[in-house]
Amino acid sequence: MKPITCFKAYDLRGKLEEQLDNDVAYRVGRAFGQYLEAKKIVVGCDARSSSEPLKKALIEGLLDSGTDVVDIGQTGTEEVYFATSFLDCCGGIEVTASHNPIDYNGMKFVRENSKPISLDSGLKDIKEMAEQEKWPSDKERGSLSEQSVLDDYVTHLLGYIDHQKLSPMKIVVDSGNGVSGHVIDAIEERFQKTNVPIEFVKINHEPDSTFPNGIPNPMIEDNRTMTIQAVIDSGADIGIAWDGDFDRCFFYDEQGTFLDGYYIVGLLSEAFLAKSTESAVIFDPRTYWNTLDIAATAGGEAVMSKCGHSFIKEKMREIDAVYGGEMSAHHYFRDFYYCDSGMIPWLLIIELLSQKKQAFSTVLTDRIEKFPSSGEINFKVNDPDQIIQTILDHEYHEEYSLNELDGIDLIFKEWRFNLRKSNTEPVIRLNMEARGDQDLLEAKLKMIVDLIKQ
Structure with missing residues (x-):
């Protein structure tokens, strides 16, 4: 063998x-x-x-x-x-x-x-x-x-939006020298043929096996600089970047600010529930108050699933959910065979921005203020299980409920956090959010981080 x-x-x-x-x-x-x-x-x-x-x-x-x-x-x-x-x-x-x-x-x-x-x-x-x-x-x-x-695939992508209702928009697209460029070119050609007023500003557009500007991974902060600068220099309305195989896409507002994937999940949930409140959307346990609030406002259903594409896809098929999203920038769609796509999200976002007639930063400001979050913080540790038990044993002097669907999820009245261990390395991952109180978020975050470091 x-x-x-x-x-x-x-x-x-x-x-x-x-x-x-x-x-x-x-x-x-x-x-x-x-x-x-x-x-x-x-x-x-x-x-x-x-x-x-x-x-x-x-x-x-x-x-x-x-x-x-x-x-x-x-x-x-x-x-x-x-x-x-x-x-x-x-x-x-x-x-x-x-x-x-x-x-x-x-x-x-x-x-x-x-x-x-x-x-x-x-x-x-x-x-x-x-x-x-x-x-x-x-x-x-x-x-x-x-x-x-390619032609049939692009036809499928454009079926998610009414592209004739798109407002004039300038979009920076950063392929990271990966393989998304040919799809952008094909979509651009379709837009031009039907007089859709979308202008693309392309950077790192051609595939290059040497990745001269670094491995395409916008989760790494240093990899965002070129996209941010291109948005600012071109006066774009939105910036979009992809990883190497473009199954994840990442967003920047018109000021060049990198946007947390958590709030994109909320926006896409809003987009689908606006079209059909009878549909359900799926979210992961790391951060979710914003998504729950959007679903409740829209009169739709939001259902939690464990992190990971197989769990999300299984849950979507089980309840026939129209959309599933993870804060890690994976977005799944029922009409795309319940698979994840890095192309469908940005098409839906530019349609939503056209409908709202607001700047991207303005659209998200209220949501970020209403549910401020920490983003994911990773800690390399020797014994993840022992640290998680230490966090559970801590005396919080507040009532909370516990959800153990994926890691531990401690839910207090005005704040909550999820702590889960990696399946592949000695790492624990912390996510926290609060209800409209940035100062509370920062104070509780310091407390939990100190506990972990101790």
């Missing part, structure tokens, strides 16, 4: 040559096709220099498993999600390391109907098959074809 060490809970990620190479990619492809007994699989890849060779090895494995392969080229992860269902395939694989360091790569998987596949729902079996290499000898080799789904 040849062990493979780069399988994670929901995907595959590893250091090149040490954990992931062409041999591993071949074996994963062979096992994926064999496990699903797949007739046809969609494959795509991001812009990293290692992605194309890994994709070719993956395809060879799929073909040898007897699976036909549709190669959709250099694409974002959500294009694989789209193509899997649109082309009625048995599954899809995107070769990508998203925002991981340059010497890493990986794969993201879905099965039929773009359903997630995790260790609990097949990934563990695929791993074991790839390690054991017990391949049947009677398989007829599959066939390979190349196909673009």
